[in-house]
Amino acid sequence: MSERSSQINGLAHPARWHLAVPFTAVELQDGLWAPRQKAVRERTVPFLYAQYEKNGLFEALDVDSPPGPLRIPFNGRPNTAVMYWDSDIAKWIETASYTLATHYDPALDARIDDLVARIAKAQRPDGYFNTYFIRREPAKRWTNLRDWHELYCAGHMIEAAVAHAQATGKQDLIEVVRRYADYIATIFGPGPNQRRGYCGHPEIELALVKLYRLTGARSYLDLAKFFVDERGRQPHYFDQEAIARSEDPAAQYYGTYEYSQSHTPVREQREVVGHAVRAMYLYSAMADLAGEFDDVSLMAACKALWADVTTKRLYVTGGLGPSERNEGFTADYDLPNETAYAETCAAVGMIFWAHRMLLVERDARYADIMELALYNGALSGLSLDGERFFYDNPLASRGGHRRWTWHRCPCCPPNIGRLVASLGQYVYSTGPDEAAVHLYIASNARLSVGGVNVSLQQKTQYPWKGEIEILVEPEKTVEFALRLRVPAWCRSASLAINGTKFDIEATMDRGYAHIKRRWQKGDEVKLSLDMPAERVYANPEVLADVGRVVLKRGPIIYCLEGADNDAPTHRIALPKSNPIEAHFERNLLSGVGMLTAEAVVVQSWEGGELYRTDPPTMERTTLRAIPYSFWSNRDSEEMSVWIREV
């Protein structure tokens, strides 16, 4: 492990905001997450490789062989998933690279090298790299940024290269993407012979910021800023581009530029709209750039969008984008449960955005949402065994919704994979004279504060228990502030340092206990977060949830699953005053916190009428709830997050 990337290339540590402690410097220990990381490393990575091979994704890298028939036809859509296969390969490389940082595997390293070599070989002399256009449509390069994901694919390859370089120190993929990014910077820009375009699917913007931070080359940051600044300006690039293709600009598949958040310049955007993943990736880049450029108007837009999504358009799981139609947002408070689309990638994107807002603003409310999405709406996308995936994450099911092993648009598996594999980087961050703990995850971390190397050992059974021990081991005694997040869901927290009680309330700053002291080897911080099971209610504007309640404990949203309950879950109702009990089930789902309560259940009817005038009767039952993200790991299929309260 090394903390290389937090101080690479001599970039000054920004005074105003934090840098994440990189995944290379954090090793997860036992608990909920380490086994999930292990599953990604040992199962998801080889499983996806095999799936890609079987489905022809890697074959697409052989750009000089004839393309053969298109595996996934257009089917009336403006694009085919084949157009973004590069991004899936990139996300696999990114995920696999993360795993190498903490668990080196020479065979996997060689496998990545092989792919990188094939990518380098396919790259055109001018730097261009996109297997679809090189092989199938060379004349159509850069002719439809709106629909064809060309820069999006470039962005993912850049992210893969950055991860690969950080994890292995190897520069070969970085060289490929730098050549490509340099070439892109000649095509796109404000110059007279350049195109003022940007991608329909944001992604390259945040990737270019990463490339800048790795390499220190300012041109990548400027290109990211250019793409973000151009977005939604008039005359609209997608209009002009459509006219150049002799197409009617109005005849676009999705009907509105809101779909790609290009309906208006980004600084004027105040409402989260359109395709949810595109939105999250765009806002992530906006947060990055707002930090890098201290850009007040860009941050104002980010904050307004944040307020909009968190007060009107976010599922209680941290999932978002309720509609399958546009894979995205609809209207305020439109949060249906059974038909919730809530794409895994969107929750992952929410985490990306929240993480960036957190680093710039150092405000725990961003960490609260990051944690919510992480434990619930994102994690639900991945099975316990690491080989099955959800694309959409409904909050209620009568059955028929199971994780799949393959999807024609396989974006979600490597997205949740790369998130889990790189989870270390979301736990800690550092500022010039402080370190922050955002997530309570058993782990060892090496970081640098004020030029002094500090090791943190975090011991906890969080999220099942609220007690956290942090052993602080500076190389030498050093003064800095340790910021410990007190989650918004926690109503009572206590803290002791080396056995002495510490007054949390007096030092609370934007959701963090702020412990400024001279730290020495062996200092031990004990944080205790009161973590009762609670009932959560939705704003009455949310039609689907009126009269319903969610069970929550700590960061975990619970659900009723058929396997644990004697009655169909949608018929179970919870009386208003019944207490909720929490316990840990060692032998269930690899060990899981459960909630139980005395409840009632609507009885089946005698006879088969569909409607009748006398009401059904109720009987007593015991309700058993498991974490939402653990559902669909058994044969049962029924599931309810929102429980009727009676």
Next chain:
Amino acid sequence: MSERSSQINGLAHPARWHLAVPFTAVELQDGLWAPRQKAVRERTVPFLYAQYEKNGLFEALDVDSPPGPLRIPFNGRPNTAVMYWDSDIAKWIETASYTLATHYDPALDARIDDLVARIAKAQRPDGYFNTYFIRREPAKRWTNLRDWHELYCAGHMIEAAVAHAQATGKQDLIEVVRRYADYIATIFGPGPNQRRGYCGHPEIELALVKLYRLTGARSYLDLAKFFVDERGRQPHYFDQEAIARSEDPAAQYYGTYEYSQSHTPVREQREVVGHAVRAMYLYSAMADLAGEFDDVSLMAACKALWADVTTKRLYVTGGLGPSERNEGFTADYDLPNETAYAETCAAVGMIFWAHRMLLVERDARYADIMELALYNGALSGLSLDGERFFYDNPLASRGGHRRWTWHRCPCCPPNIGRLVASLGQYVYSTGPDEAAVHLYIASNARLSVGGVNVSLQQKTQYPWKGEIEILVEPEKTVEFALRLRVPAWCRSASLAINGTKFDIEATMDRGYAHIKRRWQKGDEVKLSLDMPAERVYANPEVLADVGRVVLKRGPIIYCLEGADNDAPTHRIALPKSNPIEAHFERNLLSGVGMLTAEAVVVQSWEGGELYRTDPPTMERTTLRAIPYSFWSNRDSEEMSVWIREV
């Protein structure tokens, strides 16, 4: 008015079952329906004509002029709505013809004649008539029965011709469709040089039965039977046809032959599946043929399908087919409210099927569902002014769902139009020695029982009041049984004949009071149906409706609409024991029965959080409900059918 069509062409009146008293012999009087018929006649018919003209439908009849660009592109679908424009024109002719029977309008008559002349001119010498294939794809005639609606269009033109002939006595359109049907009978059939095909969208089958009943030509009945009998047989015609097109039979757009109810031979079908309108049209033809051929196995399938839909897959409104994806059925008890597709055409088709089951079986349970769909799920498709239409009929809305004036697939407006315009034919039927009243609608009817002409005058304010007076006026004194339906929702009915109480219970037969007597001029029957406002509950298997209640009075399903209530409708809850009051509002929505009750409403939150741990509070309110089919006639947009019960 004449009763011509009940005894046309010397076809023997079947002893086993009833014939409808035709629309030509029934005139609706004041009440709910006569103004709706007037709106269809005076508004819908000219409005749709203008819309068709504007959108190029009539222009498509000019098959010898160059076609120009396709108005509605394929957009990845296997067909374009342009392929079924003939059916929309046909349904317009059918609707317009019905109106002529009771309200002759020479200008409209001439307008129909003009269209008929254009159709006759476009017909090919061999009898073929389909504007799309004649004009655009002459080489593709009969090459894709699965997707291209070719026989479906023929079916609608046949229905139009039958209505036109019945209403006006004119034979010119009948001549066109007879030539076409005769030609079709040469192409399709069991012979060695014939095709054993049938249409992906059932429709021609029921139309051919109508053509047979009008003309007495048995070949049409046999062709209908052939199409029904072939459906779903192996080797599968749609497979063979796809192979002939060099296509993979498995690569069909809708994934399964259940979509077109051709997954298995019809006599083996026991579960309603697939596209709901296709299902209803198919089952209608099956019921017709089961009656005509006394076909026990076909009727057994009809009854099993009927039991399936009415106990597992029917909305409380009589609407059906919950999913937009396949415009049809999904799983048992899957009846979501806000996303209910419940296409207007499907509820209209349900009425077609129920009516045919009723005539063959003479059992009031079919009339009960027919009435339910008529007053609720079908009528909701049409605005009070006759110029706006719903395609899908959700049972809850937060706004944004309004009737439109035009749709790219404009099937619903003329479908609800032809139903309302021909509503007279659903009210009465006759058997050899009996007459039945199925619906209570103020009307005058002329019918023939046992060879004697009988006039019936029905006076009632139903569905707002439960009292019905029927004046029986036989040409001469004659013995027959008058069957009066006692709806299943009615728990107490009383009857008096010429002021003398008649014991209903003693004569009840399959849901009808059975009054056998010698009727003479001036006999007066008074039926009184107890019609309290009631609460209706859904089977607890229906996830969406657990803990909820519907308000119903007589055949009318009520809903809460924003315009009548002080609070957002989804926040209103009805305490279990509060009484429901009914009254008539003369000045609202052209006069409408309303229900009111004391209720509670969940209060808005102070502050804008989306989720919190303390529950919202409730306050008292008065709930005001209007009939579901009357919603969306004002600016308000919120609507709820299923009300939370607390």
